[in-house]
Amino acid sequence: MKNRSLKFRLIWFITSIIILMAMLNVYSIFTSKTIETQYKEMINNMYNINQIGTDINLSVSYFDNYMSSKTQSNLDYYNKYLFDARDKIEVLKGSMDEKSLVVLNNIENTINSYSEKANDTYNKFLLSGKFDEFYPSFTETKMIASYIDDYVRQLNDNYLKYNKSVYQELKANTRKSGKLIIGLFIFITFMCMAFAFAFSKEITMPLNELVEASQKVSKGDFEIENFNSSDIYEINVLYNGFNIMVGDIKKLIVEMKEKANIEKKLKDQEMENLKIENMLKEAKFKSLQSQVNPHFLFNTLNAIAQTSEIEGAYETERLIDSVSDILRYSLSMVDRTSTIGQEIEMVKQYMYIQETRFKDRIGFNLNVDSKLLNVEMPGMTLQPLVENSFIHGIDPKEDGGSISINAYRDLGYCIVEVIDDGMGMSQERIDEILNNKDVHEHHGHTTGIGVINVVNRLKLLYDYDDVLTIKSAENKGTKVSIKIRLNEGVNYA
Structure with missing residues (x-):
């Protein structure tokens, strides 16, 4: 970064920090979203497993009501909840572990058997309408449904065990991600502090040199060495400006001494x-x-005003200018x-x-x-x-x-x-x-x-x-x- 300006260095540093912090935030958000997605999937799966049992029980209940009341709405609800149970099984197939998947397949096969037996009971009911003809089949249908409840409980137990291992893995990954984020944050903080220290040192050292040289000049000591060039553009401009200013002051002092001699002669006239x-x-x-x-006083005040302007004493310069204006005016009148x-x-x-x-x-x-x-x-x-x-x-x-x-x-x-x-x-x-x-x-x-x-x-x-x-x-x-x-x-x- 040779001869780069302060503006360029600051922009480069700030941009780097922003990019690093953005990457850190993106990683943190991605990790959180991943964990959140896995948690949601576990909760949804557990909900669907429990809901399968609920749907089958409701299906059996509405089928029982239909056999008693022969109301078409009960038959429609029976088919609806049976369809919902099968739909949830299809959703669960893509996110089950191997043991849970075996139980899930058993549930699906049992539901198929339950559906076939229910259809058989329904057909017998339509053909004969006699209680003795369809009751054995109806009883067998309800027994098959009870098997589904057992399989659902078994699936729930298997999936809970599986979730425990997944939870432990998520917990470990979360801990690792937290440590990584903290480590990156500490690294970025350290880099900021290191840059700030180096940047401050690179600026304050030449400025301190300028201050010391300025104090010498303010005390009348103009025998100072010229400043060499700096890597920082702005400091380099200050160095060159100060060198030129000291040279001009030296020339001005010589001219003022010559002018003072002339004014001394004018005073005697x-x-x-x-x-x-x-x-x-x-x-x-x-x-x-x-x-x-007061010609001599007027000219002397002008010389002092010029010196005040060179030394940056602007308030003093203005006061001297005011006195000079008054004297100039009195002379011209x-x-x-x-x-x-x-x-x-x-x-x-x-x-x-x-x-x-x-x-x-x-x-x-x-x-x-x-x-x-x-x-x-x-x-x-x-x-x-x-x-x-x-x-x-x-x-x-x-x-x-x-x-x-x-x-x-x-x-x-x-x-x-x-x-x-x-x-x-x-x-x-x-x-x-x-x-x-x-x-x-x-x-x-x-x-x-x-x-x-x-x-x-x-x-x-x-x-x-x-x-x-x-x-x-x-x-x-x-x-x-x-x-x-x-x-x-x-x-x-």
């Missing part, structure tokens, strides 16, 4: 200054938005506006990170009118607000809480709400944020952009003061609302 804008609002807006430009749909996608990435960290302690709900997804707004606006709700509202609560984002249209405006059921804040704190009086502003952990930064950018971009409002009370949660004027055909889809 200063970022280009923003061009001086003609309008103070635009210059101030861009200077506030460009507080973070330095010199252009975003949309509500893009902002919500970034919030989803951020909330995925927090839900992974805190599991059931935090919940996240979205209720957004799909027609508002293309409404324009400054980039990196919603994520800092959601992050602030989490850090200052939800995280301090022992049992956690939930954050909801709603977006709906109201009287020509798009209203975007960030609502949490966290710790809340005082009116004094709200006034500090809205009036830019917070000298100790907390920057966001993720992007470095705080709530006051968001408030200032919104006020610079829009010409109305109530673009952002905050409603809150201590221990009763917080609702931050952003009010964006809709320009039909421009920012509303």
Whole structure:
């Protein structure tokens, strides 16, 4: 079975077991049927022997009744039971032993004599009709019938003796068949166990080697020998795949080292200054938005994500991808506006990170009118607000809480709400944020952009003061609302 697949080996083994078990069952059924047939034959023969005597007695009884009453039905029953007795004798001839057959022939001859004598009595009865004429013959007929009873008892005794020897033989054969079936069953069971052991060993040994090699690779030890080919097709595929994977990882490590050197040089370079804008609002807006430009961290996260994918750490890879998406998005928003749909996608990435960290302690709900997804707004606006709700509202609560984002249209405006059921804040704190009086502003952990930064950018971009409002009370949660004027055909889809 060189280079055969696991599927082929299993099918071959299972098919062999099924065939052996089927043969065992067929033999067991055949043996049982044979024994059952012999038992039935013995019982039927004993029944027929006894029935012969019964039929003759009934025949004599009906013949006697006929001679007394001259009723035709009695004569018909006499002939019927006489015929039944002869028919049973013919059936028994094919299944009697030699001694019983001699007695059976005597019974047949006696029945013939009984029939002839009965016919003679009947004829005399018809010719004379006198009792004295046919009575001697009638008496002789009944005497012959009594001889038949004696022969039937003798046949019964002989056949019982014969059946005893047959029964002993059947019993011995049954015992032999039982031992043979048990022996075959034990043999098949042993073969199954032997195959299972060999099959398991043939699979687990190379798999254990792969596990050991994988553990070395996970610890950073790539100096391992390539696996040789295996007799099992699937194991051989795993060997080749592992060898290729280790080779690719070695190449990737070299490339990552070279990339790390380049990134180190990039880290030391200063970022280009923003061009001086003609309008103070635009210059101030861009200077506030460009507080973070983490190229090195973004590139490093991408490298870590690639390594996580190679090592099979898919959950880690997804977390890193989420952070990378947030950083990529923050970088791309330095010199252009975003949309509500893009902002919500970034919030989803951020909330995925927090839900992974805190599991059931935090919940996240979205209720957004799909027609508002293309409404324009400054980039990196919603994520800092959601992050602030989490850090200052939800995280301090022992049992956690939930954050909801709603977006709906109201009287020509798009209203975007960030609502949490966290710790809340005082009116004094709200006034500090809205009036830019917070000298100790907390920057966001993720992007470095705080709530006051968001408030200032919104006020610079829009010409109305109530673009952002905050409603809150201590221990009763917080609702931050952003009010964006809709320009039909421009920012509303």
